[in-house]
Amino acid sequence: MITAHDLTKRYGDRTVVTDLSFTVRPGTVTGFLGPNGAGKSTTLRMILGLDAPTRGHATVDGRAYAAHPAPLTEVGALLEARSVHPGRTAFHHLRALALTHGFPESRVEHVLALTGLTEVAHRRVKGFSLGMGQRLGIAAALLGDPATVVLDEPVNGLDPEGVLWIRTLLKSLAAEGRTVFVSSHLMSEMALTADRLVIIGRGRLLADTTVDAFVRDSGAGTVRVVTPDAGDLARLLAGPGVGITADAPGALRISGTDAEHIGRTAAAHGIPLFELTPGRASLEAAFMELTRDAVEYTATLEGAAA
Secondary structure (H helix, E strand, O other): OEEEEEEEEEEEOOOOOOEEEEEOOOOEEEEEEEOOOOOOOHHHHHHOOOOOOOOEEEOOOOOOHHHHOOOHEEEEEEEOOOOOOOEEEHHHHHHHHHHHHHOHHHHHHHHHHHHOOHOOOOOOOHOOOOHHHHHHHHHHHHHHOOOOOEEOOOOOOOOOHHHHOOOOOOOOHHHOOOOOEEEEEOHHHHHHHHEEEEEEEOEEEEEEEEEHHHHOOOOOOOOEEEEOHHHHHHHHHHOOOOOOEEOOOOOEEEEOOOHHHHHHHHHHHOHHHHHHEEEEEOOOHHHHHHHOOOOOOOOOOOOOOO
């Protein structure tokens, strides 16, 4: 289990992370999301003892990472896949890690097979593609058979087969009772992989919840309504937080309320409904809605085609 308590990190007069508290529990895949510059990498580095917090603390299974007598058997981490000597082979890179930590060579063979690198185990890393480098980084993270796995953007550079593989791997690790904490910018993949989400923006916690609850409660979903009395229904439903747009003549897209409320309102005022279709919001839409005021860099397409 990973616990962050009031984590704060300042670099000079710039505060990158502010009073950040959350818990990542075993048995689930927890996605760590946030816009660029939100403080995700800094938070991961503080959890792993690579950066010292200005205030607060982070623990893994009740201890600071550095306080574990054999950290690689407790926490397997991938923050930078390319932090490997390019002249080494995949096998010798992993074997060196195994020898310095007292792991048997059988673990090297196991993680090479697990990550699909057996056939290229004796090739030099400098010839690896980005995806192969990611697999090697994940192999190193799993070398100590850790109870906690922390991966930063693990699907970068992977082809569709590789993405499916890492999705299956993360779910299987969680099913074994391990703590799995994964950062990613790919909302579609997190929607398929994660059980829970920790979302930050500008260094502060924005959400700590399940994927289903986050999408359901985001307000990013809409309900499509078709009625001959679209104007009357729109006036009845108008209110704070309710968005109503015309989808077509006699058709409305309504956000900020649910289909049941719309149906009851229409029935109470004798308004016939030809269609009442709830639309499920995507994780991406919900994420964009939550973080729209926490984006560090906002681009515009105005004039892009000029």
